[in-house]
Amino acid sequence: xxxxxxxxAPGTLADDIRSKLGTLSPAERKVARVLLxxxxxxxxxxxxxxxxxxxxxxxxxxxxxxxxxYSGFPDFQAALRAExxxxxxxxxxxxxxxxxxxxxxxxxxxxxxxxxxxxxAVAQTLAETPPHDLERAITLLTDRKRRITLAGxxxxxxxxQYLGLHLMQLRDDVRFLxxxxxxxxxxxAALTRRDVxxxxxYRRYEDDKLAIAQLTQEHGGKVIVFTDTWLxxxxxxxxxxxxxxxxxxxxxxSLIPTLAVIETVVAGLITALGDEAHEHMQHGxxxxxxxxxx
Numbered sequence: 001x002x003x004x005x006x007x008x009a010p011g012t013l014a015d016d017i018r019s020k021l022g023t024l025s026p027a028e029r030k031v032a033r034v035l036l037x038x039x040x041x042x043x044x045x046x047x048x049x050x051x052x053x054x055x056x057x058x059x060x061x062x063x064x065x066x067x068x069x070y071s072g073f074p075d076f077q078a079a080l081r082a083e084x085x086x087x088x089x090x091x092x093x094x095x096x097x098x099x100x101x102x103x104x105x106x107x108x109x110x111x112x113x114x115x116x117x118x119x120x121a122v123a124q125t126l127a128e129t130p131p132h133d134l135e136r137a138i139t140l141l142t143d144r145k146r147r148i149t150l151a152g153x154x155x156x157x158x159x160x161q162y163l164g165l166h167l168m169q170l171r172d173d174v175r176f177l178x179x180x181x182x183x184x185x186x187x188x189a190a191l192t193r194r195d196v197x198x199x200x201x202y203r204r205y206e207d208d209k210l211a212i213a214q215l216t217q218e219h220g221g222k223v224i225v226f227t228d229t230w231l232x233x234x235x236x237x238x239x240x241x242x243x244x245x246x247x248x249x250x251x252x253x254s255l256i257p258t259l260a261v262i263e264t265v266v267a268g269l270i271t272a273l274g275d276e277a278h279e280h281m282q283h284g285x286x287x288x289x290x291x292x293x294x
Contacts, residue, residue, distance in 0.1 A: 013080055014039045014231050015128075015243075016068060024067065030054040031064040037236055043080045047073055086203075086230060114249045118256050121245040125257035126264065128229075129242060137224050137240045138268040144171060146196045146222075149187065151177035151212060156200035159226065159258055163198065166266045169284055170277045177212070188212065193220035201225060201232035202246065202253055213237040226258055 017032050024032060034054040035042050042050065051058045062073060070076040141148060148167060152160030160176065167174040177197075178184045191197075197216040201209040213223045213234035225238040228246045235241045242261050246253035270277050288294045 012083060012229055012231055013043070013068070013076075014235075015229070020067060024064070027054075027056045027060045028064040028067060030056050031061050039231065039236060040080055040084060044077060083230060110249060117247050117249055118254065121247045121254060121257045122260045125244045126260060129261060129264075133240045133242055134265065134268065137242065137265055138272050140196050140222055140224060140240065141167065141198075141265070142171070142269055142272045143196075144173070146194050147173045147175075148196050148198065149175055149177055150198045150200075151209065152200040153202065153206050153209065156202055156226075156255065156258075159200050159255060159262060160198065162259070163262050163265070166262075167269070169281050170269055170273055171280060188215055191216055191219040191221050195219070195221035196224060197221060198224045199226070199232070199234050199238075200258075201234050202228045203230055205232050205234075209234050210237075226261065228253065 014036060017036060021029060021032055031050065031054045034050060042053075045053075047058050047061050051061050054061070065073055065076045068076065070079065140146060148164075148171075150160040150164040150167075152158065164174055164176055175187075178187060195216060197212065199209050199213060210233045213225070214237055216223050217237040222240075223234065223238040224240040224242070225232055225234050226242050226244070227235060229243045231241065231243060242265075244257040244261055246255075246257070248254035248256075273280075285294060
């Protein structure tokens, strides 16, 4: 499979809308909020429906689309449709779409290409991470009054475990969402305002993650979402969204940029907790020593 690689993803329409919020008129900002609240499906509704939901006129919706640089609403929806095609791409789809002419690349070439891809992806991810979202994530995760639950997907459960194990060394009341039905149901049924749910959800997105995020929000809890640049549907219910690039030298999305974001969050947690983190780590090591684990 040498030579088949995923392209670096540009910013999404949602990213573009968020970046322009400060420059929009109050009426246009209403349109933006409606689109972001149900992104991306809301973008495929009619102009009249969007205008009604935002309590603005149809011309306001058209002015908003023009602000984003589109010649009209069909042009906007075509761009959204193209983004969705990328968003829903599977490893098999990416493999079949890859350029076979480079499949005979050398090991040295693969190493060079991987180095360039991963370096660029990590740098772009960290540069595009909203500082206020990072700060809010750290605030929620260091609040000792809150209970933290982590959930991942087919591959990203590894990242959920990685972040969770760090959190367990730094604070109490951290758990993973159980796999078994009865236990998972019990955990989700007991959600309250003190809960923070950390979800990892990348294309192709998993329906249960959306339902879990909705449940958390309905119970007054907070949701932190780690996702790709196309944004998981769970983002509509999240207090914090931390997107990452997924470019890789294979048809599989890379998790390396997300790992860099996690490491950044962990560094922020340690700084924010200060002596409390040190004391908790010390107590954990003392306990591990007593039961023969160290």
